[in-house]
Amino acid sequence: MTDISETLSNLLSENRHFFPPVELAINANAKIESYQEADEDRLRFWAKQARRLQWASNWTQVLDWTDAPFARWFVDGKLNVAVNCVDRHVTAGNGDRVAYHWEGETGETRTITYADLLREVSKTANALLELGIGEGDRVAIYLPMIPEAVFALLACARIGAVTSVIFGGFSSEALRSRIIDASAKLVITSDGQYRRGKALPLKDAVDEAVEQTPSIEHVLVVRRTGGEVAWNARDLWWHDVVERQSTVHTAKAFDAEHPLFILYTSGTTGTPKGILHTTGGYLVQAAYTHHAVFDLKPETDVYWCTADIGWVTGHTYVVYGPLANGATSVLYEGTPDTPHRGRWWEIVEKYRVSLFYTAPTAIRACMKWGDEHPDRFDLSSLRILGSVGEPINPEAWMWYREVIGHDRCPIVDTWWQTETGAIMISPLPGVTTCKPGSAMRPLPGIGAAILDEQGKRVGRGHGGYLVLTEPWPSMLRGIWGDEERFRNGYWSRFPGKYFAGDGAKWDDEGAIWLLGRVDDVMNISGHRISTTEVEHALVSHPAVAEAAVVSSSDPLTGQAIVAFVILRSGFEDGDDMATMLRAHVVHEIGPIAKPRQIMVVPELPKTRSGKIMRRLLRDIAENRAIGDVTTLADPTIMNMIAQGLASGMPED
Numbered sequence: 001m002t003d004i005s006e007t008l009s010n011l012l013s014e015n016r017h018f019f020p021p022v023e024l025a026i027n028a029n030a031k032i033e034s035y036q037e038a039d040e041d042r043l044r045f046w047a048k049q050a051r052r053l054q055w056a057s058n059w060t061q062v063l064d065w066t067d068a069p070f071a072r073w074f075v076d077g078k079l080n081v082a083v084n085c086v087d088r089h090v091t092a093g094n095g096d097r098v099a100y101h102w103e104g105e106t107g108e109t110r111t112i113t114y115a116d117l118l119r120e121v122s123k124t125a126n127a128l129l130e131l132g133i134g135e136g137d138r139v140a141i142y143l144p145m146i147p148e149a150v151f152a153l154l155a156c157a158r159i160g161a162v163t164s165v166i167f168g169g170f171s172s173e174a175l176r177s178r179i180i181d182a183s184a185k186l187v188i189t190s191d192g193q194y195r196r197g198k199a200l201p202l203k204d205a206v207d208e209a210v211e212q213t214p215s216i217e218h219v220l221v222v223r224r225t226g227g228e229v230a231w232n233a234r235d236l237w238w239h240d241v242v243e244r245q246s247t248v249h250t251a252k253a254f255d256a257e258h259p260l261f262i263l264y265t266s267g268t269t270g271t272p273k274g275i276l277h278t279t280g281g282y283l284v285q286a287a288y289t290h291h292a293v294f295d296l297k298p299e300t301d302v303y304w305c306t307a308d309i310g311w312v313t314g315h316t317y318v319v320y321g322p323l324a325n326g327a328t329s330v331l332y333e334g335t336p337d338t339p340h341r342g343r344w345w346e347i348v349e350k351y352r353v354s355l356f357y358t359a360p361t362a363i364r365a366c367m368k369w370g371d372e373h374p375d376r377f378d379l380s381s382l383r384i385l386g387s388v389g390e391p392i393n394p395e396a397w398m399w400y401r402e403v404i405g406h407d408r409c410p411i412v413d414t415w416w417q418t419e420t421g422a423i424m425i426s427p428l429p430g431v432t433t434c435k436p437g438s439a440m441r442p443l444p445g446i447g448a449a450i451l452d453e454q455g456k457r458v459g460r461g462h463g464g465y466l467v468l469t470e471p472w473p474s475m476l477r478g479i480w481g482d483e484e485r486f487r488n489g490y491w492s493r494f495p496g497k498y499f500a501g502d503g504a505k506w507d508d509e510g511a512i513w514l515l516g517r518v519d520d521v522m523n524i525s526g527h528r529i530s531t532t533e534v535e536h537a538l539v540s541h542p543a544v545a546e547a548a549v550v551s552s553s554d555p556l557t558g559q560a561i562v563a564f565v566i567l568r569s570g571f572e573d574g575d576d577m578a579t580m581l582r583a584h585v586v587h588e589i590g591p592i593a594k595p596r597q598i599m600v601v602p603e604l605p606k607t608r609s610g611k612i613m614r615r616l617l618r619d620i621a622e623n624r625a626i627g628d629v630t631t632l633a634d635p636t637i638m639n640m641i642a643q644g645l646a647s648g649m650p651e652d
């Protein structure tokens, strides 16, 4: 556990205030009254938001919390997610509205209207049915950011199948374990993907993974790069199976608590957990928050969330939220610096993007590349900027505001998690006076508190553990196949309250400042990786006897992974040892988990009971003076490790 007082003491006192632009405030979707309305009757507030959607049958009860922590929202209500995201906009006469301006990394484009989307999703749904996918079956999706990824998600939702998207940057090993955990029947993938101008293979990883996944019946392959692929009996081309299907599919409605998706995320142990989300409550909060936080005016706004669909942000704010609201979005396949460092801003200019949502790590990268890149493009269409994934440092916040937003656009710093399904703490752009670096306050209808060690609420000026005090519509409904982990991981630290794993502080004016994780979960470029996961990957290498992983702060990625390893006898620390071990972690988990530094050490600092003292390792990783070592079994170890460091440990 990170010492929370340590983080607290680093908190800046921030006195700058930024008011909402007058015009935005006047025309805002969400006004100040919504806080009061939700406070007076929270469930009524959520019932009102639920009417944004089209229900096939009405709910009989807004929330059933008798089986806490397993919530049922909109009990007995029935709806179809795909119908809400697609069909009803066509029915309302908006079939010609663009749902996505897709921009390929190589410069190709594809314009997909809501009418196009309906045809594509219907064809895909029919194809899935032909492949024997039925209600409740799990479908693994391992795709780059191409339109077929959206079609696949919505087609599954349409027929009641449950998606498990695995980020294309995860390794075959990570894919395999997730397929097995969910017993997926089908994988949808592509031959390859474009990354920084190069066509890279993707299906190879699937081939490797499905050799050991008996539940998989078929692999459906989208042709993206045209690269060569090995072909097996279970493989089918998307263009063979989907293209010949009927463009008509009659959707049925599913129960509000029908499972919609599983998304794996890291917890404090070595095994990722499959966070389960369901249909009605999830879509209600996705739609409401997208409407309120981004102030979407569907007729005029062009919205762009840069997240990959492999993360929850991609689910809620690239697919479900914006489509439920009938938005026009940009869907971009590539990276911000390909083929040049102004690529994002070029896209903003091209499509006249007005609402832009990205992550602090990307903002810091753009900041480092220099103002000249955004300055070359016309960014005058922008009206609201969003941030998500990690605390945004005030410096990056100010740069975002000034250089991208030209001092005109409010910044919504949105705090939430895979588990919460949708935004929980954020400014409302037409209401909130923002401070650089603060997520400000819980949204209407959301209850949050900050507790001390004893579970007592702390007041203004104090910090502690962030908890959610009331159930919310898009809350996780559990961890796939692991009820105990769900109860223990989230609901036992402070009974009756959801413990988020983050530290937070109220400032003197009642604004919330997020202080990062207080458990063994790291946040690398806004991606969650547990220290144990990386340790498991390291010790699975024959050269490694023991490993301890900590995070160190990093100017670009927020946190970076630093690993300390003890080698097995017979192995020596040579020039390529660190390189080899880093490659091994990439193979086991994926490039996002690649340690920035690997230090080969003779010993690890342990307490007399054998527990690794990560606090001391963090001191080394952060180049700080080493803290109290008196509880160490062998206090001289820290000197040995630190000396090794001074003599030039590898940092490649």
Ligand code: WT7
Pocket: 265, 311, 312, 313, 387, 388, 389, 390, 391, 392, 413, 414, 415, 416, 417, 418, 419, 439, 500, 501, 502, 514, 515, 516, 517, 523, 526, 527, 528
């Ligand atoms: C963790 C959740 C929510 C989608 C992306 C990440 C951190 C997220 C913020 C923010 C400070 C943030 C928290 C949280 N986090 N947004 N605005 N300010 N911290 O989803 O992978 O489930 O990670 O990301 O530590 O617990 P995730």
